[in-house]
Amino acid sequence: GNSVTQMEGPVTLSEEAFLTINCTYTATGYPSLFWYVQYPGEGLQLLLKATKADDKGSNKGFEATYRKETTSFHLEKGSVQVSDSAVYFCALSPHPNSHTGANSKLTFGKGITLSVRP
Amino acid sequence: NAGVMQNPRHLVRRRGQEARLRCSPMKGHSHVYWYRQLPEEGLKFMVYLQKENIIDESGMPKERFSAEFPKEGPSILRIQQVVRGDSAAYFCASSPPVGGGSTDTQYFGPGTRLTVL
Numbered sequence: 001g002n003s004v005t006q007m008e009g010p011v012t013l014s015e016e017a018f019l020t021i022n023c024t025y026t027a028t029g030y031p032s033l034f035w036y037v038q039y040p041g042e043g044l045q046l047l048l049k050a051t052k053a054d055d056k057g058s059n060k061g062f063e064a065t066y067r068k069e070t071t072s073f074h075l076e077k078g079s080v081q082v083s084d085s086a087v088y089f090c091a092l093s094p095h096p097n098s099h100t101g102a103n104s105k106l107t108f109g110k111g112i113t114l115s116v117r118p
Numbered sequence: 119n120a121g122v123m124q125n126p127r128h129l130v131r132r133r134g135q136e137a138r139l140r141c142s143p144m145k146g147h148s149h150v151y152w153y154r155q156l157p158e159e160g161l162k163f164m165v166y167l168q169k170e171n172i173i174d175e176s177g178m179p180k181e182r183f184s185a186e187f188p189k190e191g192p193s194i195l196r197i198q199q200v201v202r203g204d205s206a207a208y209f210c211a212s213s214p215p216v217g218g219g220s221t222d223t224q225y226f227g228p229g230t231r232l233t234v235l
Contacts, residue, residue: 032222043122043228044161047156051222065167089160093222104174105163105226106211 001018002027004090006109013080014117021075023064023090029045031092032065033057033073034041034106047088081117085113120145120210122227137197137204139230143212150193151224152185155207167193171226200234207231 025033032051036044042084048057053068064075073090090109123142131137145149149168153161166174167187178185182200186191197204210232213223 034223036226043124044226046223046225049223084124093224104166105177106153106161107163108153108160110160 001106002031002092002094004092004107004109006090006112009112010115011112012117015082016079017116019075019077019080019084019114021088021090021114023071023073023075023104023109025071025090025092027071027092027094027107029094030068033064034093035062035064035073035075035092036108038046038089040086040113044089051078067072080114082116082118085116087113094099120170122147122210122225124210124227124230126207126230127228128231128233130235131200132235133201134199137232137234139195139197139208139210139232140142141193141195141210141211141227142160143193144214144225146196147212147225148215149213150187151213152193152195153209153211155209155229157216161209163193197232200232202234205232205234 003026005024033048035047037047038044047062048059050057050066053066056065062071062077066073089111091106093106119131122144125140129137150167152164152165155161163177165178167183170189182198184196209229210227213224
């Protein structure tokens with residue numbers, strides 16, 4: 001079945017440091033890949049996504065590239081801010097269903113907590 | 119355009135009671151998904167519904183849990199005879215119908231945090 005593996009956390013960085021959060025996946029076919037962010041006490045927000053190999057998703061200074069050869073989707077940011085402190089989840093969704101055109105369930109990694117110090 | 123709405127945000131139940139969690143998808147969305155987040159863990163898929171149909175319930179416990187998405191009104195996740203192990207955050211997500219946008223993207227509600235005493 002499908003699975004997503006994220007690096008162990010938590011991660012603590014100083015403001016303006018470089019961030020990398022590793023994510024690798026196992027899936028059949030060509031899934032779509034996502035990063036979601038969860039701020040304390042809130043639901044998940046879509047941060048970025050990529051739907052095919054070599055696509056780069058980007059948003060709010062975060063980037064991730066869909067690497068099929070290494071089955072990875074690592075999240076990076078060049079200079080983190082205190083406001084980036086949150087839990088980050090990597091997820092995948094299988095190729096759209098040929099009948100409904102919609103994807104089915106998202107498979108999530110365990111999430112990693114990022115804390116950024118001023 | 120209002121996002122996915124869930125209520126209540128917090129729900130406290132005693133063991134043996136019933137819990138009803140509601141989810142109103144984004145306007146124009148016809149696909150609803152329920153996920154459970156246990157403490158210190160990621161989200162686990164429970165069920166995927168379209169209007170009046172359950173498409174995939176492979177993540178639902180076989181007993182005490184049920185879900186519906188009627189033609190009118192919100193989607194409901196019902197947990198009967200709750201136990202302490204049901205304490206978790208339950209998130210609902212929605213996505214648009216075919217031809218209505220990015221069907222591979224799910225938009226999440228704020229969640230319902232269920233505490234079973």
